[in-house]
Amino acid sequence: MDRFKGKTARPSPFTTGPPMEHSIALVTGTTSGLGYATARLLAIEGYRQVIVTGRTLARVQETAAQLATETKTQVFTPLELDLDAPTSVQSALAELVRLGRPIDFLLLNAGVIPGKKRVLTAAGIEAAQAPLIGHHQLTVGLLRANLLSPNARIVIAGSESARGDVPLFSYTDVAALAATKYQGDRSAAVEALVRSGPSVKYEPNRAYADAKIVVAWWAAALARRLPPGMAVYAVSPGSTPDTKGLRNAGPALKWLMVPLVKLIPGMSHTPETAAHRYLQASEFGTDVSGQFFASAPKKLTGPIEAMRQPHFLDRANQEAAWQAIVKVSGNDLSWP
Numbered sequence: 001m002d003r004f005k006g007k008t009a010r011p012s013p014f015t016t017g018p019p020m021e022h023s024i025a026l027v028t029g030t031t032s033g034l035g036y037a038t039a040r041l042l043a044i045e046g047y048r049q050v051i052v053t054g055r056t057l058a059r060v061q062e063t064a065a066q067l068a069t070e071t072k073t074q075v076f077t078p079l080e081l082d083l084d085a086p087t088s089v090q091s092a093l094a095e096l097v098r099l100g101r102p103i104d105f106l107l108l109n110a111g112v113i114p115g116k117k118r119v120l121t122a123a124g125i126e127a128a129q130a131p132l133i134g135h136h137q138l139t140v141g142l143l144r145a146n147l148l149s150p151n152a153r154i155v156i157a158g159s160e161s162a163r164g165d166v167p168l169f170s171y172t173d174v175a176a177l178a179a180t181k182y183q184g185d186r187s188a189a190v191e192a193l194v195r196s197g198p199s200v201k202y203e204p205n206r207a208y209a210d211a212k213i214v215v216a217w218w219a220a221a222l223a224r225r226l227p228p229g230m231a232v233y234a235v236s237p238g239s240t241p242d243t244k245g246l247r248n249a250g251p252a253l254k255w256l257m258v259p260l261v262k263l264i265p266g267m268s269h270t271p272e273t274a275a276h277r278y279l280q281a282s283e284f285g286t287d288v289s290g291q292f293f294a295s296a297p298k299k300l301t302g303p304i305e306a307m308r309q310p311h312f313l314d315r316a317n318q319e320a321a322w323q324a325i326v327k328v329s330g331n332d333l334s335w336p
């Protein structure tokens with residue numbers, strides 16, 4: 001795997017080399033958990049500017065102030081971004097255009113494990129799928145505005161739960177759903193998942209796994225559309241119970257599986273370790289662009305590797321997912 005070549009001054013997050021220069025990162029979902037931990041780590045690693053986002057300006061201003069105090073740096077720029085609301089994404093993009101600085105590392109971290117009750121956004125998108133739609137709108141907007149640097153790295157949060165080998169998490173077979181309900185149209189089947197439409201029986205853990213499969217497909221499809229120097233990866237931060245990610249989770253996950261996972265050595269790790277995974281991926285080469293990196297099969301922590309399960313690699317599903325997201329988001333990647 002080639003190391004990131006665009007910035008020769010960039011040290012590995014696992015070394016203590018000199019801080020890099022002229023690097024700008026944007027991290028979504030920083031008001032808690034892994035987004036917060038990664039923003040903190042980026043400052044420590046020497047990023048010159050870390051744009052941190054949260055649903056409301058007041059909350060993300062608080063986050064930025066707390067990060068500045070903790071890291072004793074002044075590199076944080078708060079930005080309001082509610083990924084459920086296209087108007088909020090547009091306002092955030094307008095602000096980024098006003099700031100006018102190309103981003104080197106775009107970390108699309110925000111995500112949610114949905115609750116027992118099916119929740120749809122005002123735009124009719126299932127809650128676990130909504131961050132990807134907002135992230136797509138943001139990424140396309142940044143590319144169109146030429147606000148990603150020529151060697152930019154894009155990382156989007158995936159999850160081991162999408163693999164099919166994690167207890168309590170199963171996923172939908174999109175080809176089968178397309179065959180039975182949509183005359184073989186896989187794009188319509190992915191759209192049904194994104195909207196949690198009438199043909200989809202809602203179950204929260206399955207909705208989460210499905211959302212993270214669509215994330216992996218989106219990364220694969222986006223990789224084929226990026227300019228040559230840029231790269232995108234889906235990356236699971238790994239099992240990290242000490243975040244707010246479980247706030248909506250059902251009792252089996254919250255009170256049974258996660259406490260068990262915390263007790264068994266090697267089944268979970270800290271937010272800092274998880275954040276290192278994102279930074280590690282930010283230095284991967286273009287040769288592995290589009291791949292989904294996570295813990296080894298049947299594991300939830302440890303070194304990350306490219307996932308080879310056939311459902312992630314199915315090109316027809318990847319392209320169907322791209323088309324569905326373009327349709328639902330209203331944003332395609334056409335160059336000016």
Ligand SMILES: NC(=O)c1ccc[n+]([C@@H]2O[C@H](COP(=O)([O-])OP(=O)(O)OC[C@H]3O[C@@H](n4cnc5c(N)ncnc54)[C@H](OP(=O)(O)O)[C@@H]3O)[C@@H](O)[C@H]2O)c1
Nearest residue numbers: 029030031032033034083084110111157239240243244245
């Ligand atoms: N923790 C784990 O074990 C684990 C494992 C695999 C993958 N992941 C993934 O890692 C990412 C971070 O999770 P976490 O564990 O750090 O959870 P967390 O503590 O709940 O943090 C999630 C962050 O995302 C934000 N967010 C969620 N939906 C949003 C939306 N529609 N618009 C704007 N902001 C939104 C949240 O803001 P609000 O508080 O305002 O909602 C919060 O800042 C997620 O994508 C998650 O699926 C986590």
